[in-house]
Amino acid sequence: MKYQSTLLEDAIKKFYNQLNIHNPSQLDMREIAKSLNIPIHFLPIHSRTYNGEIIIDSRLPPEIQWEDFGHELCHILLQYGNQIININTLFLEYQEWKANNFALHFCVPTFMLQKYKISTINEGIYIIKNKFNVTDEIAKKRLNHYRNQLIQSNSKTTYWFYK
Template sequence: MNYHTTLLEDAIEQFYFSLNIHHPQELKMKAIAELLEIPIHFVPISSRTYNGEIIIDSRLFPELQWEHFGHELCHVLLHYGNQILNINILFLQYQEWKANNFMLHFCVPTFMLQKYNITNINEGIPFIMEEFKVTQEMAEIRLNHFRNQLQISKLQQQLNALQQK
């Protein structure tokens, strides 16, 4: 079955390829930040971006730091301005939703996930947690999203087959 990727999935794949990153073991926030020349700081305050720099809460365990990095990286790469002072609340919520969606695909990229034959969700969640170094919640959300996209691809193929008759 052909998996129909989204524009975000395609963009993240191209992004990682441009950094010569192809495997989950290469997903290292400090190395990625260095390649992008984005300063990253680990301090005991809530994660955020500030003047193009990423601040990660040093009190968090590594899996959550990785997820926060993905979220904050989206703000640095795709958003502009001071979210607190100069932005409508609805647009702020939209940017946060986009950053969370980016984080899901950034931390567990589709092109890497497709390399594995995950057939059972109960086995897939711990596998994703271990392979991609994410939390259980993230692994579950990402796996459900991936399975939904597989279903959409399957339905699209069936629809295409019916249209060709």
């Protein structure tokens, strides 16, 4: 089956290739932040970005810290400004949705996921959870995204939209 990657998947692959990261064992938030010159702090407060720095909640387990890192990194790399002051609620929700989607693909990059033979949903969740150090919830979401993109890539139906 062929797979048509999305622009986000392509951008994340390019990003990781530039950092010479090719395998899940190389996914280390401290090293990634260091290579990007982004300060990262582990404090007992909710994860967030502040003045171009990432704060990760030190009370969380490592897999949630990794997911939070992906989310907060999106805010630094792809979004700008204070998200609390003077921002439309719908736009704030949109930015949060984009950051969650980015984190999903950042934490479990497609080009790495494609290296694994996955036969069942349960097997896929197990592989993703253990190889990429994410929660069951994120593993399941990521597997669904991947499966849906695979189905879409192999769809024989062409949709035409007219005015």
